[in-house]
Amino acid sequence: xxxxxxxxxxxxxxxxxxxxxxxxxxxxxxxxxxxxxxxxxxxxxxxxxxxxxxxxxxxxxxxxxxxxxxxxxxxxxxxxxxxxxxxxxxxxxxxxxxxxxxxxxxxxxxxxxxxxxxxxxxxxxxxxxxxxxxxxxxxxxxxxxxxxxxxxxxxxxxxxxxxxxxxxxxxxxxxxxxxxxxxxxxxxxxxxxxxxxxxxxxxxxxxxxxxxxxxxxxxxxxxxxxxxxxxxxxxxxxxxxxxxxxxxxxxxxxxxxxxxxxxxxxxxxxxxxxxxxxxxxxxxxxxxxxxxxxxxxxxxxxxxxxxxxxxxxxxxxxxxxxxxxxxxxxxxxxxxxxxxxxxxxxxxxxxxxxxxxxxxxxxxxxxxxxxxxxxxxxxxxxxxxxxxxxxxxxxxxxxxxxxxxxxxxxxxxxxxxxxxxxxxxxxxxxxxxxxxxxxxxxxxxxxxxxxxxxxxxxxxxxxxxxxxxxxxxxxxxxxxxxxxxxxxxxxxxxxxxxxxxxxxxxxxxxxxxxxxxxxxxxxxxxxxxxxxxxxxxxxxxxxxxxxxxxxxxxxxxxxxxxxxxxxxxxxxxxxxxxxxxxxxxxxxxxxxxxxxxxxxxxxxxxxxxxxxxxxxxxxxxxxxxxxxxxxxxxxxxxxxxxxxxxx
Amino acid sequence: xxxxxxxxxxxxxxxxxxxxxxxxxxxxxxxxxxxxxxxxxxxxxxxxxxxxxxxxxxxxxxxxxxxxxxxxxxxxxxxxxxxxxxxxxxxxxxxxxxxxxxxxxxxxxxxxxxxxxxxxxxxxxxxxxxxxxxxxxxxxxxxxxxxxxxxxxxxxxxxxxxxxxxxxxxxxxxxxxxxxxxxxxxxxxxxxxxxxxxxxxxxxxxxxxxxxxxxxxxxxxxxxxxxxxxxxxxxxxxxxxxxxxxx
Ligand SMILES: Cc1cc2nc3c(=O)[nH]c(=O)nc-3n(C[C@H](O)[C@H](O)[C@H](O)COP(=O)(O)OP(=O)(O)OC[C@H]3O[C@@H](n4cnc5c(N)ncnc54)[C@H](O)[C@@H]3O)c2cc1C
Ligand code: SF4
Ligand code: FES
Numbered sequence: 001x002x003x004x005x006x007x008x009x010x011x012x013x014x015x016x017x018x019x020x021x022x023x024x025x026x027x028x029x030x031x032x033x034x035x036x037x038x039x040x041x042x043x044x045x046x047x048x049x050x051x052x053x054x055x056x057x058x059x060x061x062x063x064x065x066x067x068x069x070x071x072x073x074x075x076x077x078x079x080x081x082x083x084x085x086x087x088x089x090x091x092x093x094x095x096x097x098x099x100x101x102x103x104x105x106x107x108x109x110x111x112x113x114x115x116x117x118x119x120x121x122x123x124x125x126x127x128x129x130x131x132x133x134x135x136x137x138x139x140x141x142x143x144x145x146x147x148x149x150x151x152x153x154x155x156x157x158x159x160x161x162x163x164x165x166x167x168x169x170x171x172x173x174x175x176x177x178x179x180x181x182x183x184x185x186x187x188x189x190x191x192x193x194x195x196x197x198x199x200x201x202x203x204x205x206x207x208x209x210x211x212x213x214x215x216x217x218x219x220x221x222x223x224x225x226x227x228x229x230x231x232x233x234x235x236x237x238x239x240x241x242x243x244x245x246x247x248x249x250x251x252x253x254x255x256x257x258x259x260x261x262x263x264x265x266x267x268x269x270x271x272x273x274x275x276x277x278x279x280x281x282x283x284x285x286x287x288x289x290x291x292x293x294x295x296x297x298x299x300x301x302x303x304x305x306x307x308x309x310x311x312x313x314x315x316x317x318x319x320x321x322x323x324x325x326x327x328x329x330x331x332x333x334x335x336x337x338x339x340x341x342x343x344x345x346x347x348x349x350x351x352x353x354x355x356x357x358x359x360x361x362x363x364x365x366x367x368x369x370x371x372x373x374x375x376x377x378x379x380x381x382x383x384x385x386x387x388x389x390x391x392x393x394x395x396x397x398x399x400x401x402x403x404x405x406x407x408x409x410x411x412x413x414x415x416x417x418x419x420x421x422x423x424x425x426x427x428x429x430x431x432x433x434x435x436x437x438x439x440x441x442x443x444x445x446x447x448x449x450x451x452x453x454x455x456x457x458x459x460x461x462x463x464x465x466x467x468x469x470x471x472x473x474x475x476x477x478x479x480x481x482x483x484x485x486x487x488x489x490x491x492x493x494x495x496x497x498x499x500x501x502x503x504x505x506x507x508x509x510x511x512x513x514x515x516x517x518x519x520x521x522x523x524x525x526x527x528x529x530x531x532x533x534x535x536x537x538x539x540x541x542x543x544x545x546x547x548x549x550x551x552x553x554x555x556x557x558x559x560x561x562x563x564x565x566x567x568x569x570x571x572x573x574x575x576x577x578x579x580x581x582x583x584x585x586x587x588x589x590x591x592x593x594x595x596x597x598x599x600x601x602x603x604x605x606x607x608x609x610x611x612x613x614x615x616x617x618x619x620x621x622x623x624x625x626x627x628x629x630x631x632x633x634x635x636x637x638x639x640x641x642x643x644x645x646x647x
Numbered sequence: 648x649x650x651x652x653x654x655x656x657x658x659x660x661x662x663x664x665x666x667x668x669x670x671x672x673x674x675x676x677x678x679x680x681x682x683x684x685x686x687x688x689x690x691x692x693x694x695x696x697x698x699x700x701x702x703x704x705x706x707x708x709x710x711x712x713x714x715x716x717x718x719x720x721x722x723x724x725x726x727x728x729x730x731x732x733x734x735x736x737x738x739x740x741x742x743x744x745x746x747x748x749x750x751x752x753x754x755x756x757x758x759x760x761x762x763x764x765x766x767x768x769x770x771x772x773x774x775x776x777x778x779x780x781x782x783x784x785x786x787x788x789x790x791x792x793x794x795x796x797x798x799x800x801x802x803x804x805x806x807x808x809x810x811x812x813x814x815x816x817x818x819x820x821x822x823x824x825x826x827x828x829x830x831x832x833x834x835x836x837x838x839x840x841x842x843x844x845x846x847x848x849x850x851x852x853x854x855x856x857x858x859x860x861x862x863x864x865x866x867x868x869x870x871x872x873x874x875x876x877x878x879x880x881x882x883x884x885x886x887x888x889x890x891x892x893x894x
Binding site for chain 2: 059060075076081084093131133134135136137138139140142144145146147148150151168180181182184185187188194196248249283286287288290394395396459460463505507509510551553558559562
């Protein structure tokens with residue numbers, strides 16, 4: 001017994017096939033029930049989200065003959081946050097003949113996830129990765145090519161093989177436009193009903209099955225109930241719980257959280273990826289952080305002054321022998337190319353020692369002087385020109401002349417709604433895909449693997465597994481007057497009314513910023529029992545204050561951006577508490593989760609496989625204010641847990 | 648720095664709008680233009696006023712949501728820069744800055760600086776795609792694409808669908824946007840089978856959606872944050888003539 005959570009029954013993935021990992025997906029597809037084409041037209045699927053996951057799923061389901069209703073909060077499905085992904089997408093094509101294979105991608109992903117992901121899921125991801133590239137090329141995605149006309153590849157995030165496909169620094173944009181165009185084609189054909197500027201605010205459950213959603217039209221404020229035979233959430237990640245992150249401003253947890261409140265388990269909420277190469281904050285006006293591609297670390301050298309006293313001096317005045325190239329010093333074999341979590345934590349450590357540079361001492365140098373000397377300015381420009389330009393545009397500093405300043409920022413969330421092998425949550429008929437689910441990355445995601453997972457889920461996995469569920473449909477038709485429908489609608493209306501009535505004296509953003517600071521301080525790059533305990537208290541107090549002092553201007557029946565934000569922040573406040581409790585309960589360091597109490601004598605992460613080799617799936621806070629923990633044991637039959645070492 | 652902004656305020660699609668002047672004090676030159684509006688909005692809210700509504704999401708110049716006409720120029724004074732990537736260091740202390748929504752028949756104002764751009768999606772629906780249902784694709788290396796074509800297709804495909812080109816065009820024409828998509832898909836071998844119908848259908852759709860005709864003024868390319876060149880419109884026109892002559 002403890003003050004924060006209750007331990008419940010284990011949770012089991014009943015859809016997972018066993019036997020040889022290579023044929024599990026094949027066998028699952030074969031065992032799944034099919035829906036004949038004539039029946040598909042009678043079945044409706046709601047897809048919330050139009051990013052890589054939701055866009056690809058909506059298009060594919062519509063092509064298969066289902067009736068699809070799609071929702072996004074932006075004014076067009078093309079603007080989903082996936083559009084911002086830069087670096088690339090992995091696939092085990094082995095076009096480079098450098099020893100890559102499905103098995104190697106599987107192995108790297110399980111290991112990269114620090115042995116906290118399911119082998120079956122990861123193997124399937126690696127298998128379908130090759131189909132994704134074929135699909136995208138067929139849609140006309142203009143990937144980078146070599147002079148012979150074949151696709152170019154690069155190595156990304158420290159992998160030893162070149163398996164990353166890319167389109168300059170805009171891979172996400174090009175992949176998303178491919179999915180978006182496929183969607184628009186289906187919209188034109190009348191197979192998808194598109195509802196842009198519509199926000200899902202509640203899930204409708206009837207007879208234990210997910211049967212619809214309550215949405216708010218963000219232009220008129222009208223609340224409607226939408227029905228379907230199954231609901232798919234593809235609503236993205238929740239990095240914005242930190243207020244400052246590299247996510248788009250609108251990214252939120254509301255769709256997932258509403259489902260969680262109604263019974264869907266939320267797994268591993270504390271697994272957050274903090275990206276080492278972002279542009280540091282410039283002041284209190286800061287509204288988001290900008291990622292600089294990781295590829296910069298291939299040629300840039302990271303350093304800070306050896307002495308705190310030198311930190312105020314311009315970089316040029318610090319002599320070579322007074323610089324500490326700390327990554328090269330601590331990790332001689334990987335140097336500046338250590339994985340994201342390690343690079344981020346090392347930056348935090350030197351800044352905590354008072355050796356950070358720039359405003360507030362929250363930055364480290366990423367220096368290209370050597371690269372320019374070695375390769376010439378022209379070569380550096382050809383490789384990184386657009387990134388240097390972006391840096392200069394934002395900071396007003398010229399990175400050819402003075403070193404860039406970088407600092408870690410929240411980038412991706414590995415946690416999400418718990419799903420089984422079929423990507424179905426603990427609520428029958430509710431499927432979760434893309435960054436919104438918890439499935440494939442364990443405690444840490446490898447670079448270029450989120451785009452792969454989003455498209456794998458949407459193009460290839462979900463459209464197969466959902467048949468098995470829909471084969472039992474169509475389900476009884478619903479009416480506005482059915483009790484669960486009336487209730488879900490009332491929940492939304494009451495909440496909006498309450499938010500508007502408080503009329504306090506603090507803005508929504510001020511609460512969001514404060515929550516973000518608590519999360520960053522105590523549930524960021526390094527976590528401790530003491531800090532997390534404190535954070536839970538602070539968040540609970542902040543939540544109370546929010547519901548008594550927030551000021552939301554305007555009405556519900558109009559375009560009201562502060563009302564939208566207020567609803568999202570209210571959910572972030574609950575999620576933040578759960579993240580801290582999850583981080584508190586996991587008394588080990590793994591992947592993106594570093595517990596101060598669990599480190600080796602030389603300060604590296606220490607996992608405890610004996611105690612924590614499980615996914616932590618949480619049930620929503622009970623009446624006593626405590627969430628219930630359900631553990632899903634993880635078994636490693638192929639890739640045996642080992643310790644990561646980058647020294 | 649201290650500045651004044653004169654912002655278009657319009658409470659709903661059918662209400663009349665007007666420019667309203669606000670003081671913004673002590674704003675950092677490192678703040679972005681949207682962060683300056685954020686700061687202003689925080690004050691408006693606490694004073695009991697209605698904050699300014701505006702579209703934005705990525706704030707990285709890639710989603711195409713942000714859309715402000717600043718001092719008469721779509722996306723403001725900096726070349727090849729979206730509103731969200733414009734920083735206050737490009738303005739001076741004491742400046743008075745006008746901020747208005749996109750104005751075009753096909754982009755009606757919803758509220759303040761927020762406009763309705765679903766007409767762009769309609770153009771894509773009409774043919775801005777390659778029909779390749781999931782699961783039917785051959786191996787990605789089955790058809791090599793000359794690097795030159797792939798690169799040029801990519802350049803055209805970087806259009807973010809923001810609509811600045813339409814806002815800047817005296818005719819409210821969407822030709823640059825449509826030409827970017829026609830060029831992207833028309834340069835890829837996979838895009839050839841639908842090339843003729845695509846251009847015919849997309850041009851029809853832009854007329855139907857209320858966009859104006861193109862008279863080659865070139866204002867669109869001037870403001871395009873992604874540097875989509877005017878020459879692509881020539882390419883579109885030539886594709887169109889070829890397509891019409893065959894049909
Ligand atoms: C700057 C940046 C760079 C990145 N670069 C890479 C990279 O190089 N390679 C890589 O693999 N990954 C990268 N990632 C990660 C990757 O982009 C994301 O994980 C991935 O795109 C998520 O896709 P998604 O479809 O799950 O969700 P999203 O693209 O976030 O889409 C979410 C959708 O849900 C909708 N939505 C959300 N809530 C609601 C609601 N309540 N009601 C209605 N609609 C809602 C939104 O409108 C949107 O359409 C990057 C991420 C960032 C931030
Ligand atoms: S062509 Fe340029 S201005 Fe027009 S929508 Fe595309 S990116 Fe925006
Ligand atoms: S907010 Fe996305 S382009 Fe400006």
